[in-house]
Amino acid sequence: MTTEAPAVSRSVVRQALARVEVPEQHRFSAADATITHVDGGVNDVFFVGGPDHDEFVVKFAAYSTRAHFRAGVAAYRLLAEYTDLPVPTVYAFEENPAETPPFVVMERLPGEELAADFRDVASVTAPDAVRILGAVVGEFATIPESATDGYGPIQSFDDDGSGPRAVANFDDCATMLVEYGETLYDGSPDHDALEEIVPAVPEFLRANRDRFPTEPTPSVVITDLSPQNLLSRDGTPPDGIDGVTGVFDLERAKIGPLEFTAINTEYLLSRYVSDPDPVREALYDPLPFDSDVPARDLYRLIAMGRSVNALARWYDPGTLEYRHRGQELATEIRRIVENRPPR
Missing domain, CATH: 3.90.1200.10 (Aminoglycoside phosphotransferase (APH), C-terminal lobe)
Structure with a gap:
């Protein structure tokens, strides 16, 4: 479900993505990117996609702290390593970016x-x-x-x-x-x-x-x-x-x-x-x-x-x-x- 007035703008999403590298299936030019803000609860969540490319998720700490995000990223990696639970693959985590809130880039799971x-x-x-x-x-x-x-x-x-x-x-x-x-x-x-x-x-x-x-x-x-x-x-x-x-x-x-x-x-x-x-x-x-x-x-x-x-x-x-x-x-x-x- 889309929502109005995210605290983070789409230009900030592009700025964040310029700092990280995503897998090949998600690589496309910034001009071709579609950035959709979705209901992420207390944080700002965006689905990012492109022509013939899989969407992925960019999530910014609008309410949660960087420590909360750090713990979540660690939990994804822990559960992915030792269980069969379908948790998202984390592509990048920026805990202290200079010009944006902390953010995580990860796989968009189906369903x-x-x-x-x-x-x-x-x-x-x-x-x-x-x-x-x-x-x-x-x-x-x-x-x-x-x-x-x-x-x-x-x-x-x-x-x-x-x-x-x-x-x-x-x-x-x-x-x-x-x-x-x-x-x-x-x-x-x-x-x-x-x-x-x-x-x-x-x-x-x-x-x-x-x-x-x-x-x-x-x-x-x-x-x-x-x-x-x-x-x-x-x-x-x-x-x-x-x-x-x-x-x-x-x-x-x-x-x-x-x-x-x-x-x-x-x-x-x-x-x-x-x-x-x-x-x-x-x-x-x-x-x-x-x-x-x-x-x-x-x-x-x-x-x-x-x-x-x-x-x-x-x-x-x-x-x-x-x-x-x-x-x-x-x-x-x-x-x-x-x-x-x-x-």
């Missing part, structure tokens, strides 16, 4: 998204789509332990002579999770109910640090994952994971426990539905555990942290929707922090 975005609740929560997403999440954990070094945001994907591996910046996973949660709950939106409970969360996480795993089996962790991140030939859920034609938009990728990705994804998919059971059952069906994992409450608390942190960005402050969503978050946060059973 259509399984959902438009999180507001497309019916598609995002369709059990067949969620089940395929669960299978993809499971594949994130098939990387070998030797392919990672550390936990947290992926800093690089390098080969030091012993084989390619993703490097993250925490030696201890529990420390990473606590610090990540502290960052998300650093301050509260202008909302009475949240202002009362949010300050208690960092201390709660620190007090429960020993419930987090210290050195779990590594998995790629994506904290903004839904069927929108998956492609199939016609945009409908395929019968199995082999029918997925693309897995993309992996910015902010981390190394951490598979259980955290599962609980985080469960929260994202079920937060707007009255009955979360069908979503939960479909998501965990292909996974090696059910939803009742150790530290489930802590993982969910961290998952909700992004909603708290971004409440004023996703909803207009002062609206009934803003007040209602903030109250929902505050109620569940209080239940976890005060160790109350759910109603």
